[in-house]
Amino acid sequence: MHHEEAAGPRPSRRSVLAGATAVTAAASLAATGTTAHAAGTETPIDRARLRRLISRMSLEEKVGQLFVMRVYGHSAAHPDPADVALNQKEIGVSNAAELIAKYHVGGIIYFSWAHNTRDPHQIADLSNGIQKAGLAQPTPVPLLISTDQEHGIVARVGAPATLMPGAMALGAHASRADARTAARIAGAELAALGIKQNYAPVADVNVNPANPVIGVRSFGADPEAVSRLVAAQVQGYQSSGVAATAKHFPGHGDTATDSHYGLPLITHSAEEWERLDAPPYLAAIAAGIDSVMTAHLLFPALDPADDPATLSRPILTGILREKLGYDGVVVTDSLGMAGVRQKYGDDRVPVLALKAGVDQLLNPPDLPVAWNAVVKAVREGEIEEKRLDVSLLRILELKARRGLFRDPYVSHQGVDRTVGVRPHLAAADRIAERTTTLLVNERGLLPLSRQKQRNILVVGVDPAAPSGTGGPPTTVLAKSLTALGFTATALSTSTGTQPNPTQAKIDEAVAAAKGRDAVVVATYNVSGTSSQRTLVSQLAATGVPVVHLAIRNPYDIARLGGTGLRASLAGYSWTDVELRAAARVIAGKADPAGRLPVPVPRADDPAQVLYPIGYGLSY
Numbered sequence: 089m090h091h092e093e094a095a096g097p098r099p100s101r102r103s104v105l106a107g108a109t110a111v112t113a114a115a116s117l118a119a120t121g122t123t124a125h126a127a128g129t130e131t132p133i134d135r136a137r138l139r140r141l142i143s144r145m146s147l148e149e150k151v152g153q154l155f156v157m158r159v160y161g162h163s164a165a166h167p168d169p170a171d172v173a174l175n176q177k178e179i180g181v182s183n184a185a186e187l188i189a190k191y192h193v194g195g196i197i198y199f200s201w202a203h204n205t206r207d208p209h210q211i212a213d214l215s216n217g218i219q220k221a222g223l224a225q226p227t228p229v230p231l232l233i234s235t236d237q238e239h240g241i242v243a244r245v246g247a248p249a250t251l252m253p254g255a256m257a258l259g260a261h262a263s264r265a266d267a268r269t270a271a272r273i274a275g276a277e278l279a280a281l282g283i284k285q286n287y288a289p290v291a292d293v294n295v296n297p298a299n300p301v302i303g304v305r306s307f308g309a310d311p312e313a314v315s316r317l318v319a320a321q322v323q324g325y326q327s328s329g330v331a332a333t334a335k336h337f338p339g340h341g342d343t344a345t346d347s348h349y350g351l352p353l354i355t356h357s358a359e360e361w362e363r364l365d366a367p368p369y370l371a372a373i374a375a376g377i378d379s380v381m382t383a384h385l386l387f388p389a390l391d392p393a394d395d396p397a398t399l400s401r402p403i404l405t406g407i408l409r410e411k412l413g414y415d416g417v418v419v420t421d422s423l424g425m426a427g428v429r430q431k432y433g434d435d436r437v438p439v440l441a442l443k444a445g446v447d448q449l450l451n452p453p454d455l456p457v458a459w460n461a462v463v464k465a466v467r468e469g470e471i472e473e474k475r476l477d478v479s480l481l482r483i484l485e486l487k488a489r490r491g492l493f494r495d496p497y498v499s500h501q502g503v504d505r506t507v508g509v510r511p512h513l514a515a516a517d518r519i520a521e522r523t524t525t526l527l528v529n530e531r532g533l534l535p536l537s538r539q540k541q542r543n544i545l546v547v548g549v550d551p552a553a554p555s556g557t558g559g560p561p562t563t564v565l566a567k568s569l570t571a572l573g574f575t576a577t578a579l580s581t582s583t584g585t586q587p588n589p590t591q592a593k594i595d596e597a598v599a600a601a602k603g604r605d606a607v608v609v610a611t612y613n614v615s616g617t618s619s620q621r622t623l624v625s626q627l628a629a630t631g632v633p634v635v636h637l638a639i640r641n642p643y644d645i646a647r648l649g650g651t652g653l654r655a656s657l658a659g660y661s662w663t664d665v666e667l668r669a670a671a672r673v674i675a676g677k678a679d680p681a682g683r684l685p686v687p688v689p690r691a692d693d694p695a696q697v698l699y700p701i702g703y704g705l706s707y
Contacts (some may be wrong), residue, residue: 164217215282551584
């Protein structure tokens with residue numbers, strides 16, 4: 089799969105910037121007249137003080153500051169025994185406090201699977217315990233706590249925190265104000281939990297419908313529209329005191345490989361990169377973004393060497409730093425992903441990343457190996473200590489800007505005042521309601537009438553909730569429709585891991601549909617051979633009107649032609665907030681205001697567009 093396309097010429101700074109001037113101008117920056125770094129939540133930076141701090145650090149402390157690490161447990165000092173065992177096995181320490189004391193890590197990343205995010209008060213206490221350990225070091229330094237809270241299909245903090253619509257849903261309404269508000273609220277809640285760096289927004293332009301890893305995590309397929317929403321979210325997050333992170337540079341939008349499991353190849357030319365991939369990153373930089381995350385992928389037109397972008401000096405230093413003029417923090421995507429581990433050992437990857445221009449090394453699979461490798465590289469002269477100091481200053485400036493040197497602690501009172509409060513939840517519902525997209529509405533089936541179509545069956549796929557809270561989708565839809573005056577019952581026919589229903593489940597759904605006034609069918613990434621298509625067509629054959637809702641990628645409708653469905657909607661995610669919005673549209677309580685942010689290609693001829701960007705019906 090390597091080098092299918094010859095390396096094109098590298099873009100000059102002038103051509104890159106000229107090609108994106110219109111985009112950055114359109115990225116809502118001119119309207120505000122400020123950059124995010126001028127926001128009211130910024131803390132003034134005393135660089136002399138930070139340099140003095142760096143001068144007091146040992147080499148081991150400096151190296152530690154570059155790492156952002158996972159750690160198991162709900163508590164910094166007293167995790168559950170099973171989490172202690174996992175920490176000992178993977179890191180050689182018992183808990184977060186020991187991790188910080190031994191390796192002086194500069195950041196910790198929260199995951200739900202690491203049991204870091206059980207509930208808001210617990211998260212706040214964990215954050216405070218981590219900061220206490222950071223300030224107890226010989227050279228006291230607060231930690232930058234981060235997570236992937238993209239909303240939509242990637243969220244580590246669940247209810248009762250507010251869950252917003254995801255990127256592609258926001259792209260469907262294309263409102264900068266809504267994107268900014270969603271990020272401002274999400275950022276305020278993260279800050280209240282002690283999480284001051286969010287790995288969002290996704291700045292990738294999803295031009296490949298077959299993309300297995302980005303998809304609805306992207307705002308859409310139009311670089312200008314994506315740029316506007318990326319800039320708005322940067323402003324929203326950072327106005328709430330949280331560092332935003334544009335990802336995955338230089339662009340992960342046109343790949344058919346998931347970099348968690350393989351090494352994708354981007355075949356765009358340098359000119360295509362400038363036109364399609366670069367604009368959202370330029371918009372993020374113009375908006376004052378605090379951090380940019382690298383991608384584990386090959387991009388021969390930008391660097392002909394057979395190395396992923398995370399390890400590419402031409403891409404990270406030559407393009408991101410020098411051509412795009414970015415001088416903020418660069419963080420790797422997780423170093424545990426297959427895409428960055430295929431060619432080099434876990435000892436070489438962090439060293440090569442630093443030499444490429446990276447500042448933060450995220451979640452190495454084996455921290456002792458990675459940490460010792462960087463220490464060794466400095467001691468042996470492969471990396472100069474002053475090179476570490478450059479990254480350290482960027483990281484410490486970011487911590488200072490986000491108020492961590494002023495006061496790194498949070499309170500239960502602050503959590504109760506901010507996290508999942510009624511105005512935030514109401515705003516999430518309002519924003520989501522404007523995103524649902526109506527693609528088919530034969531003979532005006534929708535909105536359903538409570539008089540004529542009161543008795544509804546909801547069937548389909550029930551993927552697990554991204555945050556571990558909420559769902560299952562068919563139940564949420566049925567409950568929402570019932571609350572709106574219908575009598576709706578749910579029947580789950582498959583799961584997210586196995587979305588294709590068995591014939592027995594299809595038969596059960598067909599039997600349950602008899603005598604109903606309407607059936608709502610939820611589908612999840614329908615393929616050409618998916619039995620989800622059989623489910624829809626056999627339900628339609630009963631004569632009961634079928635309403636289809638795509639609960640992940642909006643491309644499902646292309647695979648459902650000829651099934652007899654009467655109406656089709658794109659919901660862009662299966663989270664409760666987006667399902668409630670779809671239910672309100674189905675019930676006529678909201679007009680379908682969403683418009684496709686990506687084109688839907690024909691299934692039989694993907695070069696032909698079935699529904700273009702901007703398509704969507706209204707009532």
